[in-house]
Amino acid sequence: MEEDVIICRCQEVTRAEILKAIADGATTIDGVKKRTRAGMGLCQGKTCQRLVARILSEETGRDMSELLPPTFRAPVRPVKISILAGGGENE
DSSP: OGGOOEEEHHHHHHHHHHHHHTTTTOOOOHHHHHHOOOOOOOTTTTTTTHHHHHHHHHHHHHOOOGSSSOOOOOOOOOOOHHHHHTTTOOO
16 A cells, blocks of 8 residues: 555655654654654665655645755764864874
């Protein structure tokens, strides 16, 4: 069935979950993301963002160009304080 199709492979979010998020009031890609976690996986939405936008466009009747682009955050990883202080990595 079409609703069982996985849209976000990283988070295993189905089309049905995205449709429910839209029915519950999500009107932007970020709104869908916050309700379903679609786009929060390893690829950060590189594979599913367009699919989510297309579903959102179809369900709301808005053109894809009208949808607000989602917000992105850079991946975070620990950094040694010595690097920030101007020292070398081995200090």
